[in-house]
Amino acid sequence: MLVNRRLMALSLGHRRILHALTLVVCLGTASYWVQAWFLAHALAGLLPGQVHSGAQVAGSLLAVLGCGVARAALQQVQASLASALGTAVRLELRATLAGALLRPERLRDNSERSGARRLALSEGADGVEPYVTAYIPHALQLQILCPILLAGVATLNPVLAAALLAAVVVAVGAPRLWGRLLARRSTTHWDSYEALSADFLEALQGMRTLKILDVVPRFRTRLDERSQELHRATVATMRVSLADTALADLGIQAGLLAAAALTALHSLGALPSGIGGEPSLTFFTLILASEVFRPLRDLARQWHAGYLGISALGSIDAAIASDSEKPARAPAHPAPDPANGAGEQPTDGHTLVLEEISFRYGPTSPWLLNGATIGLRSGGITAVAGPSGAGKSTLFDIMLGFLPAGGQCLLDGRPMQPGDVSVVSQHSYLFPGTIRANLAAVRPGANEADMRGVMARAGLGAELAAWPHGLDTVIAEAGHSLSGGQLQRLAIARAILADRPVLLLDEPTSALNPELAGELMDFLRAEARYRIVVMIAHRTEALEAADTVLQLHEGTLRETIPSTSPETS
Template identity: 45%
Template structure:
């Protein structure tokens, strides 16, 4: 029992190296598969293949190193177990030869000699199998003990009977690890039931404002109020349910069009789905799909164009019927004519909501 424990530290170190190599290879494989079209267009297939081969070679070396230690450990354990069994057999044979044991006793000893060491063999096998988990336990423990981005200590439900006013009061925020503040002394008011545009170049902090509004992070100083209350006073789930967001990077699930839309409002009727899609300017295109709104659109909406994915996400946000609507470059993937039409329909659909419209240029 003492011998295998001497190998534990070395085996754990080799196991972590094996797990890290496996994780790196899996991540690179997944990334290469998802971005294959981009790699081909950039002429980077050869470089990516070479990187995957290096990752595979590193995993092979780490696996062999781990197996080398594991086999040595197993060999020593099995040698001790088999040696014990052989010793018991020799004692039984000697006793039988000299007449010091009955035939029945000798028979039982021979039968039980192997069974006596079976728990040790089983323990060794399970211990080695457990090292697969021990290799990943550090990452799992770190994930389990990671604190949430913001504390969920609010008690107020975001049940706004009318569209709420959104106010930023002297808000300062610096991203972790950066010296330059993303926001410095930002103060403005988005009137209730009106459209407020946030216009500025990339990197100006527009998306950071929206993430603070949704409490993905809290400001370093200053405060943000919705409906007259600090956002920290609301329950996180209630606050986020009351704010519908359409971002530049939309995510659609491998499900039907209707299922993706009902993600925002599970009980929505077909008529409500069609109304939201019309407001987003995509109803006609969805109706022409092979199965209409029952068409499965693939992972991340793979069967749709970029503009269609964005407009479908926009329809999903409109269907949520939240009192606050946030549009973060929501029409960046459509042409100017479609953008103008969607903007008109959005302004009509946005009546009765407090809208925050983020854009790079004033014309949008």
């Protein structure tokens, strides 16, 4: 009842470790009871007129020490079990979240912000770990040990047990009254955190643009406001936590006072019930009475861990749930056929048939592709043209398998797989690091000659020779250390090195001067001998340089041969 069901479910895949961990936590607490027994005997032995010998007292004190040592050993085991459980749950959760958040359709969902996604993946998973490794075992301990201990105290002093039970109910139950408020506060807190994180990431990613537009101060003010919001949400949450702790403490203190008073009355013979007033039993009962509250105090110490888990749950649920809410639609590309290896080239070139492709973004949106059918062959460059908003980028996304379109894309007679396609977008991401690492990312086995060759063919031979570190030249974050044209050619070199049967390019010459654009088109035409090269083109030069032009208009694809294309001129 003290544990959130969804968070508990996350740890159930690792039930054994969780059970072992809870057992070790319980054993650690039980060691205090054994210690209480020996301590009570040692204390009783020190009272004047007692029959205990000095050796007995020393033996009891040694046993007290032994309990402390055993507890230290148990704490070590507890730490390693908690670490194993935390790692397992975190990795599993992160894999689930990554699977849910990084699906192509989710990545295209503009309503989700990358910073929020990042937060769910990092802090969300990290927040669950302490909940599972610290909060849950202590909540379970409370539910297991408190009843046992109360039953034990009841055999010694039933009146005392009844008073302790009332105090436990207050200490556990009263803060629950705040549960809903706390849940609301933690949601607000997480939302503020998520908004700040998303704003921060977007500001970093767009810093160059922000500087150009001279709006950095406005963005700084917005980040300041977000920080203030987060601060207010944190303070409000801490207030609830203070009230929560105060109520629990009230129950504990009342219970301890009642225990002391009742034990004293009992030992003075003022209470009729229970076992007679032997000093060792009186001490034992008194210490045991305070031990009833140890699991409670332990759980209260895990408040922060519990809060982190509950806060993170919202974004985790949102990430996973909205994924499962999406209707399962058949992708344009059916499941891979292992017998049909992606990337293999038939000796007589490739053919790509787009058959009856239909797609629109929503049930009321216009059809961007409406039964479009076209056949393409390797050997020449195909340009896709059409007015802005006609659906050219959407067609690429369908070919990449990112969008669930009707119809099929057949490569060499089989359903095309995402692994068959390389793509160079206008904003291809280059990883911060060396050129070599960026190239190796698509073909880890590529050697120096492969890399240099593809760089030269992409028109970067002169740059490569001029850069002092050659392939080991470091690209700054977001590629800021290279020019737009260099970035574009490097992205093309990387796509070619991937050596896939289909190469899609979005306006590959947009950042190049006419001379370089001409060179690049020659290079692409040479590549088109080995693969199907399709590019989105707006600029006249690019359209003129293509061998075939596909006009995308009102959902259909129509093939035209440019009059000035090299093939026809």
